[in-house]
Amino acid sequence: MFFEIILFSILAGSTVFIGGLTSYYFENRVDNKELKELTVHYLISFATGIMLSAISFVLVPEGIVELPILLSCFLFILGGVSFFFFDKLIKKNKYKIPQVIAMLLDFIPESIALGAVFVYSHKTGILLSIFIALQNLPESFNSYIELKRLKHSSSKALLILFVLSFVGLAFSLLGYAFLDDKIEITSSLMLFSAGGIMYIIFQDIAPLLQYKKRRMIALGVNLGFIIGMLGEAIL
Template sequence: MLIEIILFSFIAGITVFLGGLISYFFEKTITNRVVKRKIVHFLTAFVTGIMLSAVAFVLIPKGMEGLNIGSSVVIFLLGALTFYYLDSFIEKNSANIPQVLAMLLDFIPESIALGALFVYDHNVGVLLAIFIAFQNFPESFNSYIELRNSHFSKYKSLVILFCLSFIGLIFSLLGYYLLKDTYEITSALMIFAAGGILYLIFQDIAPSIRIKNSRFLAMGVNLGFVIGMLSEALV
């Protein structure tokens, strides 16, 4: 069990570094600004679809299994309100790296839930790990660009993302050891994360997708959601 948690947490987290690495080569090889902008917006739409599918297929349905409807609604709204205030704090104190910090906002609670979920439902744990991995990849791609725009060097930007890729492993192990006997708390954490993620999607991510005369970019949301549908079917 523990080896599986370490393995899947590592797989889910290492895409933070891999996304940054791909973004590094992207920066070197693609010089057309219009093309760059469209790729970044498409990836943003893609991750939106994946985040929506994580909420729809794992966080809400599995979280509500361990809670009554009243508790679920309250915790869901509490998650949204918490992310609302954290988002406001990040906007004022983020040193121009809100994308990086926003990535951590959903990565950390999802990772805690991942570690605890393996105890109760192995397949759901694997499914959540897949969602996190796909979600982190485009988020870290954009985070690398953000770090570079904030005057971090290429090397420092990659080092930061490499270090962040192990955050999930640490918090998954914490979730396993601290929450493995508390299914209600794990359920509450998933509902809480779902509320926060939905807030982030429609406050920060979705409004940034649209580019004039480029309606096709929004199809990235559908493609991202398809990843969730396929993952749900396979697992």
């Protein structure tokens, strides 16, 4: 069990660096500016579908099993309200890296839940790790672009993303160590994360999908959600 948590946590976190490498490739090998913009928007759209499927198939269904419904609703709202205040702080931070911080706001609580949930639901742990991995990929793609806009060199931007790729492993092990027999706390964390992610989707991410009246970009949300449907069916 311990080594499985390590394996799937590394899998979930590895896409932070892979997304950065992919973005680096586009920066250096693709000259078509509009193609770059479209790729970014489709990736954002796909990530939105993945995030919605994580909420729909794992975080909320598994979270409400062990908790009273009124408490579940409160935690979901609390997550949204908390991320609202986090979002305000991000917008004011002097480093101006909202994409990177937003990625971590999703990644950290989900990773803690991943380490804890493996103990009592192997299927849920695998599914959550897949969701986290797919969610991190487009977010880190955009984070690399953001870091470059802040005048970081390519090597420094990739180094930052490489280091961040191991954040999930650290927090998953913390979740496993301290929450493995505390199902109620784990469920609370999942519902809190779900509420926060829902806020981020419709406050920060969905408005970015608009690009030169290309309505098909929004279909990426459907494709991302289908990944969740397939994962749920297979596992």
